[in-house]
Amino acid sequence: MNHFKHLPEPFRIRVIEPVKTTSREYREQAILNAGMNPFLLDSEDIFIDLLTDSGTGAITQNMQAAMLRGDEAYSGSRSYHTLAATVKQIFGYQHTIPTHQGRGAEQLYIPVLIRKREREKGGKPDSMVALSNYFFDTTQGHTQINRCVAKNIYCANAFNTDVYEDFKGNFDLAKLEQAIIEIGAENIPYIVSTITCNSAGGQPVSLANLKGAYEIAQKYQIPVVMDSARFAENAYFIQQREAAYADWSIEQITYEAYKYADILAMSAKKDAMVQIGGLLCFKDDSLLDVYTECRTLCVLQEGFPTYGGLEGGAMERLAVGLVDGMRQDWLAYRIQQVQYLVDGLQAVGIYCQQAGGHAAFVDAGKLLPHIPAEQFPAHALACELYKTAGIRAVEIGSLLLGRDPQTGKQHPCPAELLRLTIPRATYTQTHMDFIIEAFQKIKENIHNIKGLEFVYEPPILRHFTARLKEVD
Numbered sequence: 001m002n003h004f005k006h007l008p009e010p011f012r013i014r015v016i017e018p019v020k021t022t023s024r025e026y027r028e029q030a031i032l033n034a035g036m037n038p039f040l041l042d043s044e045d046i047f048i049d050l051l052t053d054s055g056t057g058a059i060t061q062n063m064q065a066a067m068l069r070g071d072e073a074y075s076g077s078r079s080y081h082t083l084a085a086t087v088k089q090i091f092g093y094q095h096t097i098p099t100h101q102g103r104g105a106e107q108l109y110i111p112v113l114i115r116k117r118e119r120e121k122g123g124k125p126d127s128m129v130a131l132s133n134y135f136f137d138t139t140q141g142h143t144q145i146n147r148c149v150a151k152n153i154y155c156a157n158a159f160n161t162d163v164y165e166d167f168k169g170n171f172d173l174a175k176l177e178q179a180i181i182e183i184g185a186e187n188i189p190y191i192v193s194t195i196t197c198n199s200a201g202g203q204p205v206s207l208a209n210l211k212g213a214y215e216i217a218q219k220y221q222i223p224v225v226m227d228s229a230r231f232a233e234n235a236y237f238i239q240q241r242e243a244a245y246a247d248w249s250i251e252q253i254t255y256e257a258y259k260y261a262d263i264l265a266m267s268a269k270k271d272a273m274v275q276i277g278g279l280l281c282f283k284d285d286s287l288l289d290v291y292t293e294c295r296t297l298c299v300l301q302e303g304f305p306t307y308g309g310l311e312g313g314a315m316e317r318l319a320v321g322l323v324d325g326m327r328q329d330w331l332a333y334r335i336q337q338v339q340y341l342v343d344g345l346q347a348v349g350i351y352c353q354q355a356g357g358h359a360a361f362v363d364a365g366k367l368l369p370h371i372p373a374e375q376f377p378a379h380a381l382a383c384e385l386y387k388t389a390g391i392r393a394v395e396i397g398s399l400l401l402g403r404d405p406q407t408g409k410q411h412p413c414p415a416e417l418l419r420l421t422i423p424r425a426t427y428t429q430t431h432m433d434f435i436i437e438a439f440q441k442i443k444e445n446i447h448n449i450k451g452l453e454f455v456y457e458p459p460i461l462r463h464f465t466a467r468l469k470e471v472d
């Protein structure tokens with residue numbers, strides 16, 4: 001069906017969840033009650049929820065059916081063996097530990113790798129530095145609470161919204177090697193390749209770049225962790241944009257990509273499509289000591305290593321989700337849907353970042369020049385979007401970034417963005433048109449949108465629970 005302009009939803013919708021339609025008046029009161037913070041809204045009061053795509057998408061028939069096969073044995077569950085065999089087949093990784101979600105894997109491998117480096121390489125405690133193309137926020141958090149600095153080494157245009165590039169998630173390889181030489185390999189416990197690069201707006205990393213980063217890491221004997229939440233979207237972008245792999249299947253590209261890491265850490269709530277679940281896997285026996293230590297820690301923190309915080313049925317569902325998440329037609333549809341939304345928004349004069357895999361990023365700084373950064377233009381836009389159309393989106397800007405803990409001053413933020421995250425197979429093309437129309441209406445009313453100030457500002461992670469009011 002390549003000669004059609006748009007690929008329609010390549011699936012049938014058999015189960016539906018009703019949503020409530022509300023009036024503008026109702027929504028104005030609801031957002032006021034929520035302290036002008038969409039995080040504090042009730043899901044019931046939302047028409048289209050674009051807060052995140054993590055565990056919020058549709059699951060497949062096969063995933064649903066697989067749950068009934070769960071073996072709920074405390075140890076040695078058949079469902080665990082099914083999951084481990086699937087991981088071996090897709091990624092070629094020999095050892096699997098299930099975890100309750102991505103950060104469950106992080107709380108195992110991160111302290112183990114840092115302590116190992118300190119012990120074995122003679123690195124001094126508190127001088128450790130981990131490197132990444134860009135750390136996801138929980139990965140950064142776990143690194144930091146283990147007294148290790150998290151340093152990002154991304155390419156020059158990663159955050160330049162005026163420039164299009166095929167692989168904005170790439171490492172700057174020259175800078176990566178330079179950083180290793182300056183910091184000293186003995187002080188670097190791991191390198192994290194994040195695919196896709198979430199923080200740069202779901203931008204992909206090329207296979208050549210993953211390979212290049214791995215070769216550098218091997219030269220200096222530093223383990224590489226593939227932070228794998230959007231492994232299938234990344235493979236799709238490689239297939240579409242990296243000439244050498246144009247004829248490869250998603251499965252072939254995925255298998256190839258995982259040769260260039262030693263450890264797989266995954267939030268399975270994204271591309272593996274499950275509501276809850278994660279993975280920590282090891283390629284071979286070269287890090288057997290790390291695997292063994294992670295298993296021991298798993299017993300304490302997640303559960304016995306053959307269930308790791310998941311019920312048997314959830315492990316079966318995850319095994320199927322890994323496979324279904326790699327379907328060529330679904331990936332094509334998903335990436336096209338995000339691109340359609342970005343193109344539609346740009347066409348009505350709403351400036352967006354280059355489309356990535358899972359979300360559109362609206363440049364609220366450009367849209368609302370009359371609201372200064374310290375009055376949170378992207379958050380004000382989120383509130384207006386909810387009032388206008390019942391759509392919930394999330395600010396990625398000054399409110400999220402917060403203050404410098406030493407000086408108490410607002411960190412300067414490179415861009416004030418509003419993220420519209422698209423859950424998998426949950427909203428249709430008509431919903432995308434509706435979102436675009438909502439922005440068109442907002443644009444007509446742009447000068448009436450007011451900045452926001454705090455009524456209550458929590459000391460840390462303030463965006464989750466802050467309460468605000470409009471500035472007069």
Ligand SMILES: *Cc1c(COP(=O)(O)O)cnc(C)c1O
Pocket residue numbers: 054101102103104136138139194195198227228229230266267268269270277278
């Ligand atoms: C979501 C995500 C995580 C954290 O996973 P959770 O399942 O939310 O705990 C880690 N890394 C990346 C790249 C992610 O996208």
